[in-house]
Amino acid sequence: MLAAVHGNSPGAIALAAAANFVSLIGWPMFNVTVISFRQSVTPDHLLGRVNATMRTIAWSALALGALLGGALGSWLGLRETVIVAAIGLFVPMVILLTSPIRRVRRLEEMESAETAAQPT
Numbered sequence: 646m647l648a649a650v651h652g653n654s655p656g657a658i659a660l661a662a663a664a665n666f667v668s669l670i671g672w673p674m675f676n677v678t679v680i681s682f683r684q685s686v687t688p689d690h691l692l693g694r695v696n697a698t699m700r701t702i703a704w705s706a707l708a709l710g711a712l713l714g715g716a717l718g719s720w721l722g723l724r725e726t727v728i729v730a731a732i733g734l735f736v737p738m739v740i741l742l743t744s745p746i747r748r749v750r751r752l753e754e755m756e757s758a759e760t761a762a763q764p765t
Contacts (some may be wrong), residue, residue, distance in 0.1 A: 648727045 646664035650657045680696075687695045717726040741747065 648724050648731065 646660060646667065650661045650664070683695060683699065684692060714726060714730065717729060721729070
């Protein structure tokens with residue numbers, strides 16, 4: 646939706662606001678799900694280390710993404726960069742939605758599936 650915004654008319658502002666709303670509404674749900682899963686499968690004595698490591702990776706990725714976005718914006722243009730970013734967000738989502746990990750409810754199920762898949 647953001648790539649379709651053109652100019653600074655009230656309609657363009659409304660479209661940009663709608664695009665921002667749609668893109669940001671899922672973050673709280675994602676964060677709660679991911680952090681809850683991480684805490685349920687991590688031993689208690691390692692929770693601090695795991696959470697600190699994940700936060701470091703996430704914040705580093707944000708900084709690298711900002712640099713990459715700025716470079717792509719200068720090289721390709723802003724609209725094209727937004728399209729590249731949208732594709733970059735949807736490809737992992739499609740991979741995750743079609744992977745067997747989506748059906749895993751407990752870590753033991755994943756471990757037993759991996760054990761069963763290994764050749765003997």
